[in-house]
Ligand SMILES: NC(=O)c1ccc[n+]([C@@H]2O[C@H](COP(=O)([O-])OP(=O)(O)OC[C@H]3O[C@@H](n4cnc5c(N)ncnc54)[C@H](O)[C@@H]3O)[C@@H](O)[C@H]2O)c1
Ligand SMILES: [Zn+2]
């Protein structure tokens with residue numbers, strides 16, 4: 001079958017790979033009908049998460065049709081239209097029982113890498129390096145989905161492919177940031193990053209009853225989308241003093257909940273960026289934590305900061321003093337998709353969560369390398385490139 | 390801390406893979422270390438009612454296995470001690486604990502996806518060596 005393969009740092013190509021096989025009795029094989037780029041892939045493609053092998057198939061946010069079913073699968077049949085959580089979880093361990101699905105004890109076949117790096121191993125993910133299980137990704141004609149009864153969800157009739165696709169990863173991630181960040185009615189919520197993840201976090205905050213939701217980015221097209229489709233306010237960090245503006249818009253208190261949806265390749269105007277970029281290039285830090293620093297500094301006393309952006313290792317100049325003295329709660333996670341996808345599909349059916357505007361570029365899988373180039377460089381106002389295998 | 394960052398990121402897991410290989414070679418010689426322990430999210434009464442399944446059963450004769458209830462309804466703690474002279478390595482025990490936990494909780498042990506799409510190149514080889522023993526390494 002055809003698949004998008006990682007061939008080395010910043011090198012992608014479409015090649016032919018063997019068709020996936022059922023390996024465990026709880027697996028299904030899905031014929032991929034839509035699969036989309038995610039900001040997380042950029043960290044892999046650029047070599048910031050150095051556990052990729054030449055030939056690995058990328059992609060973890062997808063939707064498709066079940067074409068083969070393992071003998072233990074109960075909830076799915078051939079022909080089902082399913083959206084699949086990007087994280088792979090057994091559904092039966094203590095973590096899954098707590099609905100902390102991305103922390104599943106049984107979803108990663110390679111716990112060696114992450115346990116050594118981080119002390120404990122989270123679960124596995126599709127197309128997300130050998131640290132996360134080395135599972136083949138979704139930018140392909142077919143994909144094997146393990147623990148399909150837990151991770152694959154039948155899409156209701158009334159929800160289009162274009163909309164349901166984003167329940168797989170970005171909408172679930174955004175919802176988690178607002179939910180576990182503790183957004184309540186009356187809160188002022190600030191979101192760093194107006195990519196699909198930040199936009200979905202902002203939408204979740206609006207639906208959870210926040211009084212004001214403010215999204216920060218520098219890309220005008222994305223900020224326009226936030227105003228038109230998400231119903232939130234915006235700040236362009238290149239033309240505005242973010243800290244001052246947030247203080248003013250929150251009555252001098254600072255936002256109650258700050259959600260970071262930028263990640264380890266954050267950008268900044270001014271000397272801070274040069275400092276972080278050089279340290280990252282010299283391997284003195286793995287990640288650039290620019291937005292996290294800003295969020296911690298802006299957050300109101302006793303408020304909460306949720307880190308949705310992906311980080312791999314170590315950061316420099318982490319404002320521990322502000323965190324401690326302001327009594328903040330800082331939390332982060334890979335997405336617990338299984339916890340949110342059914343609710344999101346419901347809200348998508350009702351029109352409360354819409355995502356079509358995120359798919360700014362739809363193209364055949366053959367053009368995926370070009371799709372990633374546009375997505376990476378944010379060219380032609382690309383927010384997400386969707387591939388149709 | 391002059392060599393943190395990505396260099397460390399790359400070195401750590403490969404070193405972990407290498408550690409697995411070294412420990413395998415040393416199997417048979419005593420490795421004096423603490424016990425290997427996992428918590429399985431099943432009640433002690435259930436685990437005691439039948440022999441433990443999977444890989445843990447295979448190494449049971451060469452190791453000392455003990456169980457006790459985990460606090461806070463978290464299931465059962467299974468601890469494995471490797472006695473002097475045992476042929477079982479730390480890697481064998483880690484893999485057995487992880488596989489048996491998965492069998493008890495999820496009814497199955499996840500296999501890697503396949504057939505592989507990657508080739509064996511000079512650059513791929515170290516990572517492939519480490520992940521071939523993906524459940525044997527780590528800190529458990
Ligand atoms: N936690 C999870 O499970 C999970 C799931 C999906 C994605 N992610 C992560 O979420 C992050 C965002 O993903 P995405 O797909 O939306 O990516 P994206 O690249 O499309 O969007 C990131 C946005 O951040 C903006 N940005 C850069 N520096 C900034 C700064 N200093 N302040 C404010 N905005 C800044 C960029 O202009 C861009 O619009 C990535 O790190 C990704 O890895 C996490
Ligand atoms: Zn993602």
Ligand SMILES: [Zn+2]
Nearest residue numbers: 090093096104
């Ligand atoms: Zn689990």
